[in-house]
Amino acid sequence: MQVLQVNARRETGRKAQMQNISAAKAVSDVVRTTLGPRSMLKMILDASGGIVITNDGNAILREIDVTHPAAKSMIELARSQDEEVGDGTTSVIILAGEILHLSIPFLEKDVHPTVIARAFSKALEKAVEIIDAKIAFPLDVENREELLKIVRSSVGTKFTARLGDLVPNLALDAVQTVKTVGPDGKSAEIDIKKFAKMEKIPGGAIEDSTVLKGVMMNKDVCLPGRMLRKIEKPRILLLDCTLEYKKGENQTNVEITKEEDWEVLLKMEEDWIKQQCDIICSFKPDVVITEKGVSDLCCHYLAKANVTAIRRVRKTDNNRIARATGATIIHRLEELQESDIGTGAGLFNVEKIGDEYFTFIVDCDEPKACTIVLRGASKDVLNEVERNLIDAMGVARNILKDPRLLPGGGAVEMAISRELSKFADTVQGTEQLPFRAIGTALEVIPRTLAQNCGANVIRTLTKLRAKHAESPDGENSTFGIDGEKGTIVDMKALGVWEPYEVKAQSLKTAVESACMLLRIDDVVSGLRKKNRDGNPGEVENMSPEEDD
Known part of the structure; x- marks a missing residue:
């Protein structure tokens, strides 16, 4: 597993903030080259010894191991972005790293982190307002x-x-x-x-x-040869209870003195299984699917009634089948009703692909669930x-x-950067420079796109900045960088778009996390250290000696 060596040591005040920023920048630099269509791939050795080759930011950050708490916090950003909108993980890490990097001059000039964070939050509100009012359009x-x-x-x-x-x-x-x-x-x-x-x-x-x-599962019927493997318009019964004789809760011991009693005991088990099968067969299902086991005797009775059975199906698969066919999952057969039988499937089919059998329940009327x-x-x-x-x-x-869209290729970031720099003149006091820094940080996206496709970064970015400045009313806000060729192109003509949800969430996550990391002024260990007498002591700060 690749290890990103950014060690947490005892640092307070300015040193802690600088350590956090350098850790965040290190994480950002790992995924910087994976942005854009000309991006590079990363080869990662995972925990189990396997190799992962990908340029997906979330997959890369999920596999690498870090020791610094601030770096771990950055990796959580990618995870939360992925869970929330499913895309934009690389962009959010790069943007957060750049915002923190541009905070260093303000910290060195003794601007309080709370003031910087307040300016960043104002810039974020203004950026979302600009997207809503000037750039986003419906689809x-x-x-x-x-x-x-x-x-x-x-x-x-x-x-x-x-x-x-x-x-x-x-x-x-x-x-x-x-x-x-x-x-x-x-x-x-x-x-x-x-x-x-x-x-x-x-x-x-x-x-x-x-x-x-519909649904596909890696399962075969319980009795191959006696149960049908292809049924059109099947009636499907779903269970999460067992079709085997229920043993005692604590493996009950039974003492038998007469040989006839053993036969009575077996007869009771068979009668119970026969009774359960009779309940099932009275509703005339074609397929019975259960999450638990099905005994051999039960399989025999079901096959005799021309009912196909599949056992030990995953709970998630059972839920998908229920949603696709309109069936209800039954917990006790005594509560079974006609309305619980699923009739929405068009075809039940078991096929052999390679060496394994796969069950297909497809051509559903209103599937609401699918298998890719x-x-x-x-x-x-x-x-x-x-x-x-x-x-x-x-x-x-x-x-x-x-259903709202934004132009891709760094066009949105450049448009917001231009608007924020214009609006920054109205911001009073020490907040003006951090406010303007957010606009500068946003240019990291088009700059990285230009870098990754081998274009002349300074010349390309200057051209793009000039193109956006040409129209005071924001008509050129759709111009961005073609990630394939490194040229300035109208994204509307090129057909490169981004969903509103992804871009807005990326901005919010990056700025808010940068604000949070800036306000950390101490890194302490949550582990109790033993004192000289060998007794557990109080929680202590992490020092270089202890960390080593």
């Missing part, structure tokens, strides 16, 4: 071609960009499948983590990847496609939840 979510353009631009910097529209199409299909519409006609819920599952099957061409309108089947040459390729697809689905979800 028609019914226009699939427009949606594809946005998702395409979001994965344009990723490994899968060379595959064309494959990943954007998969992401859009998956998100539109799991979307639920509330009574007011708006999207009430888009939970892609719970209801859009990915199954990676090595082998086949990557173009064979598809989105199933990924095919590819190797596990490394499939893992990278999965990471890229998760980002793309996050972008598609954000667009459907808040």
Whole structure:
């Protein structure tokens, strides 16, 4: 595992702040080269000895190991950004690192960290206001071609960009499948983590990847040869209770004095299983799926009644099947009703792919859950496609939840930087310079894009700044840097867009975390140290000797 050596030592006041800033900058520099379509890849040795090759900021920061608490705090930024909007993890780390780096001159001039943080917060409010009023514009979510353009631009910097529209199409299909519409006609819920599952099957061409309108599981029927493996329009019963004879809570011991009593005991077990099977068969289901076990005798009775059984299914898969087919998961068979049977599936099918059997419950009327089947040459390729697809689905979800767009390629950052520098003249006192510093920090995104594609950074950034300054009313706010060629291009014409949710969240996370780290003036250890008598002492500050 790659270890980022930024050690926490006893530091107070100015030294603690400088240590935190240098730690945050170190984390920022790790992912700086992974921004943009011409980004570099990182090879990481993970904890289990495997190799991860990716340019996904969140995946990189999740694998590296750091010792400094401020560096750990920066890594948490990427995690929170990923959980909130699913994209923009690299941008938020780079931006937070740059904001902290530009705070150093103010700290050296003895400007109080609270004053700096207050100015940063004002700049953030103004930046969000500028985005809302001047840059963001609405999108028609019914226009699939427009949606594809946005998702395409979001994965344009990723490994899968060379595959064309494959990943954007998969992401859009998956998100539109799991979307639920509330009574007011708006999207009430888009939970892609719970209801859009990915199954990676090595082998086949990557173009064979598809989105199933239903559920796929790595399971086979309980009795191959006696139970049907293909049923059209199946009636599906879902259980989370066992279909085996229930043993005592504490493995009850039974003493038998007569041989006939043993037979009576076995007969009682068989009668109970027969009774449970009779309850199931009275509702005439075609498929029974349970999260627990199914005994051999129960399999026999079900097969005799022409019922297919699948056992030991994951809870998450059972929930997806319930959502896709309209079935209700039953806890006790005595409470089973006709309305609990799922009839929404079009086809139940068990197929052999490679050496394993997979169960498909597909062609559902209103699936609201889906499985994305990924095919590819190797596990490394499939893992990278999965990471890229998760980002793309996050972008598609954000667009459907808040259908507003912003131009990409650093255009938004440059437009905000220009507006903040104009507004900074109205800010009074010592807050003016930190306020202006946020505008300067935002230029790190277009600057990094230019660096990563090999362009002349100073010349390109000067041209972009001049282009934005040409129109006083902000008409040129859509001009940014083409990450492929390093030239100044109108992002509207190039078709590179970013969702409003991602950009707004990136700004908020970066600025707020920078404010928090600036206000730290002491690093202490939460571990109790033993005193000379060998007794636990009080919590102490971390010193260089103790840390070593």
